[in-house]
Amino acid sequence: MDEAALAAKIGKLVTDLTVSEARQWLGKYNRLMKERKEQRPPGTRRTHAPLPEEVDAFELNYLNARIENGETVMFKLFDGATLTGKIMGFSPFAINVRQADGTEVMIQKLALAYYMVQQEETA
Amino acid sequence: MSLGDHLRYLRAMKGGPSLDDVAEAIGWEKLGDISQAEKRYRPVYDNDLIEKLAGYYGRPADEFHWHNARPRKFLTFAAAQAMKTKEPLSLTLRSGEVLTGTIEWWDLGSLGLRLADGRLLCVQRHAVVDWPDAINWEDL
Numbered sequence: 147m148d149e150a151a152l153a154a155k156i157g158k159l160v161t162d163l164t165v166s167e168a169r170q171w172l173g174k175y176n177r178l179m180k181e182r183k184e185q186r187p188p189g190t191r192r193t194h195a196p197l198p199e200e201v202d203a204f205e206l207n208y209l210n211a212r213i214e215n216g217e218t219v220m221f222k223l224f225d226g227a228t229l230t231g232k233i234m235g236f237s238p239f240a241i242n243v244r245q246a247d248g249t250e251v252m253i254q255k256l257a258l259a260y261y262m263v264q265q266e267e268t269a
Numbered sequence: 270m271s272l273g274d275h276l277r278y279l280r281a282m283k284g285g286p287s288l289d290d291v292a293e294a295i296g297w298e299k300l301g302d303i304s305q306a307e308k309r310y311r312p313v314y315d316n317d318l319i320e321k322l323a324g325y326y327g328r329p330a331d332e333f334h335w336h337n338a339r340p341r342k343f344l345t346f347a348a349a350q351a352m353k354t355k356e357p358l359s360l361t362l363r364s365g366e367v368l369t370g371t372i373e374w375w376d377l378g379s380l381g382l383r384l385a386d387g388r389l390l391c392v393q394r395h396a397v398v399d400w401p402d403a404i405n406w407e408d409l
Binding site: 202204205208209224225226255256258259260261262263265 | 277278281362363364366368374375376377378379381382388389390391392393395396
């Protein structure tokens with residue numbers, strides 16, 4: 147629910163609520179959330195769709211191995227552009243990379259086509 | 270790339286309108302249908318929805334049907350079979366680049382592809398648009 151929809155629902159802008167009114171509405175919506183949770187079928191605990199990392203850990207292990215080995219990784223983006231650098235960290239949706247010049251960049255996984263360890267150039 | 274991946278890509282390229290905005294623009298009552306069209310690993314079976322979404326994004330309906338015939342679930346079948354047989358699999362990316370190698374793993378988000386020169390690529394599923402016999406599967 148966005149701010150406008152919420153304002154329509156409670157009759158005024160959130161910023162115009164008094165402390166007492168805000169408490170009242172928070173209490174009401176907390177009760178509603180609790181009721182909805184209790185409507186979940188028995189034995190089910192999940193509140194969101196499983197992420198890939200919760201099912202298999204292949205990519206997770208691949209990323210961790212690159213960090214552990216301190217390897218330089220080449221990232222190929224959707225538009226054909228490439229980025230190279232060392233992986234500093236990652237989440238299910240993005241990878242943080244430090245490039246050779248020290249700048250850090252966060253690559254959204256949806257912008258990625260593939261990535262791999264960069265091969266060292268031989269003389 | 271499944272239709273879901275294609276839809277997410279087009280929505281991002283359009284500036285990221287919300288699913289509510291999309292539903293309203295095409296006059297679709299059930300927001301869940303729009304959401305599921307982006308998330309499903311299986312094909313979308315509602316042609317009316319496919320055509321309305323194609324119109325919203327200003328793309329030909331045939332393009333949407335083409336992607337819908339190559340859903341993520343079927344890529345799983347191809348990857349699982351290639352891993353079992355150890356036969357190389359060719360993956361065509363959205364950019365047109367074709368990567369060929371043996372499948373070392375697959376999960377919901379990526380594929381581990383070992384190239385002939387020994388390099389291991391982590392290929393994002395959403396970047397793969399086509400593969401051999403991509404449409405020759407029956408939904409389970």
